[in-house]
Amino acid sequence: MTMDYFLSEEEQMMIETARTIAQEKMKAVREHYDEKEEFPWEIVKEFAQADLCGVYIPEEYGGFGKGIMGLVLVVEELCKVDGAVALSLAATALGTLPILIAGNEEQKQKYLPDIASGKKLAAFGLTEAEAGSDATGMRTTAVKDGDYYILNGTKCFITNGGDAETYTVFAKTNPSRGARGISCFILEKGMPGFDFGKKEKKMGIRASSTRELVFNNCKIHKDQLLGKEGHGLMIAQATLDNSRPGVAAQALGIAAGALDEAVTYARKRVQFGQTISSFQGIQHMLADMATEVEAARCLLYTVARNIDKGTGTRTSKESAMAKLFCSETAMKVTTNAVQIFGGYGYCREYPVEKMMRDAKITTLYEGTSQIQKNEIALNLIKESAKAK
Amino acid sequence: MNIIVCIKQVPNTTDVQIDAESGRLKREGVESIINPFDEYAIEEGVRLKERIGAKVIVITMGPPQAETALREAISRGADEAVLISDRAFGGADTLATSYALSGAIKHIGDYGVIFCGKQATDGDTAQVGPGIAEMLNIPHVAYVRKIEDINDKTMKVERMMEDGYDVIETPVPALLTVVKEINTPRIPSLKGKMAAKKAVIKMLDAAAIGADTQRTGLNGSPTQVMKIFTPPQRVGGEKFTGEAPEVAAALVKKMTETGLI
Numbered sequence: 001m002t003m004d005y006f007l008s009e010e011e012q013m014m015i016e017t018a019r020t021i022a023q024e025k026m027k028a029v030r031e032h033y034d035e036k037e038e039f040p041w042e043i044v045k046e047f048a049q050a051d052l053c054g055v056y057i058p059e060e061y062g063g064f065g066k067g068i069m070g071l072v073l074v075v076e077e078l079c080k081v082d083g084a085v086a087l088s089l090a091a092t093a094l095g096t097l098p099i100l101i102a103g104n105e106e107q108k109q110k111y112l113p114d115i116a117s118g119k120k121l122a123a124f125g126l127t128e129a130e131a132g133s134d135a136t137g138m139r140t141t142a143v144k145d146g147d148y149y150i151l152n153g154t155k156c157f158i159t160n161g162g163d164a165e166t167y168t169v170f171a172k173t174n175p176s177r178g179a180r181g182i183s184c185f186i187l188e189k190g191m192p193g194f195d196f197g198k199k200e201k202k203m204g205i206r207a208s209s210t211r212e213l214v215f216n217n218c219k220i221h222k223d224q225l226l227g228k229e230g231h232g233l234m235i236a237q238a239t240l241d242n243s244r245p246g247v248a249a250q251a252l253g254i255a256a257g258a259l260d261e262a263v264t265y266a267r268k269r270v271q272f273g274q275t276i277s278s279f280q281g282i283q284h285m286l287a288d289m290a291t292e293v294e295a296a297r298c299l300l301y302t303v304a305r306n307i308d309k310g311t312g313t314r315t316s317k318e319s320a321m322a323k324l325f326c327s328e329t330a331m332k333v334t335t336n337a338v339q340i341f342g343g344y345g346y347c348r349e350y351p352v353e354k355m356m357r358d359a360k361i362t363t364l365y366e367g368t369s370q371i372q373k374n375e376i377a378l379n380l381i382k383e384s385a386k387a388k
Numbered sequence: 389m390n391i392i393v394c395i396k397q398v399p400n401t402t403d404v405q406i407d408a409e410s411g412r413l414k415r416e417g418v419e420s421i422i423n424p425f426d427e428y429a430i431e432e433g434v435r436l437k438e439r440i441g442a443k444v445i446v447i448t449m450g451p452p453q454a455e456t457a458l459r460e461a462i463s464r465g466a467d468e469a470v471l472i473s474d475r476a477f478g479g480a481d482t483l484a485t486s487y488a489l490s491g492a493i494k495h496i497g498d499y500g501v502i503f504c505g506k507q508a509t510d511g512d513t514a515q516v517g518p519g520i521a522e523m524l525n526i527p528h529v530a531y532v533r534k535i536e537d538i539n540d541k542t543m544k545v546e547r548m549m550e551d552g553y554d555v556i557e558t559p560v561p562a563l564l565t566v567v568k569e570i571n572t573p574r575i576p577s578l579k580g581k582m583a584a585k586k587a588v589i590k591m592l593d594a595a596a597i598g599a600d601t602q603r604t605g606l607n608g609s610p611t612q613v614m615k616i617f618t619p620p621q622r623v624g625g626e627k628f629t630g631e632a633p634e635v636a637a638a639l640v641k642k643m644t645e646t647g648l649i
Contacts, residue, residue, distance in 0.1 A: 013581050020575050051578035064578050 003294060005301055010066060011073055014055055018077035021046050030082040033207035034354055039163045040085045040207050047089050048118020056093055057100070061112035067308035068242055072249040072300060079253025080260070083358040084207035086253070088121060090246045091159035091208070094366070095122030097239040098168040098184050102227035107186060111166055123160040124243075125169035125187075125213050126236055128153070133371050135170070135236060136179050140215060142171035147222050149173070149185065151215040154197060157365070161211030162196040165189045168239075169213065170232045182232035186224045193218030204357030237316070242307060244319040244366055248300045248326035251362035255296065255330040258337035258355045259289050265350075266340055282340060289333045296322075296329045317379035324372035327362035334359040389500035389540075392493055393433040393446045393466065394520065395426040397457045398510040406618055422457045425505025427464070428566045431573040432535070433503045434465035440538060443467045445496060449477055449488050455589050463576035463584035470496065474593040476601045482511075484608035486519025491597040493524060501543070502563040506531055514565070521563035528563040529556050533570050 007015070025046050033040050047053050055070035057063025064070060071093050078086035096115050099107060114120040131137035140153025151171055158167075167187040174181035187194055197212025227235055263286055266277035276282050303322040307315050334356035338345035345352045363369045400419040407414050422430075433444045446461040448454050449472040458469035472492045480488065493499055502524075504517035514530070521528030533553060534546040540560065547554040548567050576584075594601055601607060626642070628635045643649045 009585075010578075010582075013578060017575065017578055017581070024575065046575065049577060050575050051580075055578070 003297070005297075007073070010064075011069065014052070014064070014066060014070055015073050015077050017050050018052060018074045019080075021050060021052070022078050022081035026078065026081045026085055030085065030207075030351070030354070031348070033082075033085055035206075035348075037201070037206045039209050040088060043085050044088050044118065044121070051118075053089060053092065053118035054112075054116025057096070057112055057116040061108055062116035063112070064116075067304070068245055069301070069304040069308050072245050072304045075246055075249040076253040076256070076297075079250045080257035082207070083250050083254040083257075083355070083362075084205040086250065087159060087205055087208040088163070090250055091124070092122045092164065093246055094239070094243045095124040095160065095164060095166065095168050097242050098124070098226055098235050099186065101238050101242070102184065102231070102235045103186075106223075107226065111186065115166060120165035121160050121163060122166040122168070123158050123164035123213075124239070125155040125158050125161075125167050127155060127157045129156050133368065135233065136182070138170065138172060138182070140169075140171040141175065142173050142183060142185065144173065144222075145219070148219050149222060149225070151185070151187075151193070151218040151220065153215050155213040155215075156197075157200065157210055158213050159208055159210055159365075161209060161213055162189075162199070163209050167213065168226065169215075170236060171215075173229050173232075177230065179233045180230045182236075183229045184226040184232040184235045185220060186226060187218070187220060191218060191220060203360060204354070205361050206357075238314075240366055241315050241319045244323040244372075245300060245304050245307065247362050247366050248296075248303075248322040251323075251326040251330035251359060252293065252296050252300055254355050254359045254362070255289075255293050255326070255333040258330075258334045258352055258359075259286075259293050261350075261352050261355070262286060262289065262337040262340045265344075276340070285336050285340060289336055292329045292333060296326045299325055317376050317383075320367070320372040320375040320379075323362075323366065324369050324376070327359070328369060330359040330362055331356075389440075389442045390496060390498050391433045391436055391442045391444045392496065392499050392502040393426070393429050393444060393461065394489055394502065394504045394517070395430065395446055395448045395457055395461060396423045396505075396508045396510075396516075397421070397448065397450055397454050398423045398508055406616075420453070420456065422460055423505050423508045423510075425507060425509070425566070425568065427505075427573040428568055428570050429503040429505045430461050430464050430466060431571045432564075432566055433501075434574075435571060436501060436535065436538070437465075437467075442500065445470060447472060447489065447492055447496070449473070449480070449485060449492075458589055459584040459587060460576070462587045463580040464574060465580060468590065469587060470590045470592055472592045472597065474595075474604075476594045476599070476607075477605045479606035479609060480604065481609035481611035482513050482515040482519055483610060484604050484606075485516050486523055487603050487608060488594075488597070488599060489516065490520045490523035491599045492592055493520065495592060495597045500540075500561050501538075502526075502561070504563065504565045506565045506567050517563060517565035524561075524563070526561050526563060527558045528565070529558055530565045532564045532566050535564075 052074050054063030055066045055074050059065040075090045099111050115122055128138045142149040142151045169185050169187050170182055172181050173183040193216050195214045197214045200210040266282050267275055269276045300322045303318045337352040338356050341352050344350050397420045400421045405414045437444050444466045445468045446466040447470040477488050507514035518528050529545050529547050531548045532545045533548040536544040543560055544557045547556055628638045
């Protein structure tokens with residue numbers, strides 16, 4: 001049987017749509033995009049046409065209104081086939097969440113419909129060369145000048161950088177206030193003083209663009225400020241609470257895809273006169289992989305449902321748990337999938353080596369596994385202290 | 389203006405099974421799908437709507453289950469769907485089917501372009517499209533691979549031929565049957581699927597379209613299927629192997645023996 005997660009008809013509809021696109025449109029071109037490191041615009045058009053880009057965006061802004069659970073289901077299904085191409089959609093969600101969380105009505109009306117329809121992609125600009133896990137170390141500044149802010153600085157490792165139209169960017173408006181001196185702004189590609197730097201050459205997720213954002217006296221109107229001045233880091237943290245399940249879904253999808261490939265291969269590959277799936281050594285590997293994937297899915301779906309329920313309490317701990325567990329599972333499962341394929345698994349002719357390369361990023365971005373553990377432990381201690 | 393798309397439900401050809409005794413198609417438990425060529429007709433109807441602005445109405449004749457195909461057509465972008473269903477339509481051949489469909493199209497009215505797939509993958513006759521056009525007394529172009537231009541009065545289309553293509557100008561209204569080269573059907577969107585779920589499928593019976601029941605179903609079908617059978621498989625010929633001179637000698641000997649030379 002397949003585990004029943006009591007999904008609604010609309011949720012099954014999203015999965016089915018994502019699966020059709022993954023199987024009919026993405027599978028045939030995944031090697032091409034990995035090899036050429038091109039941005040997969042033809043597939044992004046398919047996502048847009050099928051209404052997948054706005055599954056998590058409320059209906060009043062042109063989305064499908066299915067929350068983080070909707071995003072998780074779609075991303076997982078797409079990533080079973082290709083975790084890199086699907087990132088165009090998942091990273092757009094990351095860039096859009098600050099607007100959903102902190103945007104005023106005008107900003108939501110202005111930016112969300114084009115993102116929901118897939119006409120525009122978004123990106124999230126927090127990381128800098130000297131500010132990775134420690135976001136407060138950022139050097140980008142936004143200096144107020146009448147009705148405007150002047151931005152200067154460089155962001156790095158920005159997914160969808162250069163290909164997205166809408167950017168949510170964090171900068172220091174008051175460097176002396178540390179964590180409370182950071183603000184969040186909406187920027188648009190083409191604004192004077194806003195350029196793109198080098199494109200990174202990466203181990204995996206090679207169909208996804210990762211670029212620098214360069215601000216050189218970039219003058220933006222104060223209407224572009226998201227939320228209040230100084231609230232930037234809070235917006236970033238709330239965003240990550242909602243977006244980490246998206247990374248977890250990417251990891252889960254890659255793991256589930258690798259598991260499928262490994263089972264199919266083990267049933268076909270004959271050595272010593274029998275299929276390798278008849279060997280207990282292989283069987284136990286597959287059993288572990290399947291159990292870990294299912295456990296990861298249980299945790300992730302439950303966290304996503306909790307987020308959508310909107311209890312008003314932060315889900316930092318649970319989101320971090322889902323991301324930590326799913327991404328570490330993805331690394332283990334894809335590594336074992338390559339092991340089961342043997343030498344063939346190491347060759348680009350078979351899909352599992354790419355899955356292993358793509359999986360690695362999920363333990364790194366939006367907080368490394370170690371940062372997730374910090375988050376989980378910190379919240380455990382806080383909860384315990386509160387209980388007393 | 390209405391754009392009408394005629395579709396048919398057919399058994400999924402990837403798992404067609406023939407009953408060895410009766411020689412008939414086993415329909416029980418076989419999934420029904422939209423005739424693949426009709427998917428191109430739906431897509432072209434929707435593209436034409438996006439190009440010139442019109443309403444796409446998809447119609448089919450069949451039992452109540454055919455509603456599934458109509459809902460799928462709505463998920464692919466059609467605006468409305470009409471099911472022509474009546475016991476009196478049962479057992480129709482291509483002539484009676486063309487009659488019933490043309491009656492429904494007249495009933496709907498204000499039609500500009502009517503699309504059909506070039507043929508259905510079950511019967512493979514390719515007759516119903518042209519048949520409808522004849523009954524409506526409008527021109528038709530079969531095997532269309534592109535609509536070049538269209539306005540209220542005329543359209544210019546490309547008809548695929550074995551050795552190239554013809555460019556044909558025809559007055560509007562007209563019926564076009566389309567080939568798979570004309571487009572790539574879109575994947576049903578989420579909003580399309582929601583629309584399909586909510587859509588009210590209009591039902592028309594023989595009386596509603598004013599059909600003469602002597603011309604519908606079995607009554608109106610001059611074609612009667614006597615027998616359906618799987619042709620016996622050809623047995624492979626004899627193969628000679630070895631060096632060329634020996635093979636040539638053996639071949640000549642065989643041909644002489646069998647009186648071929």
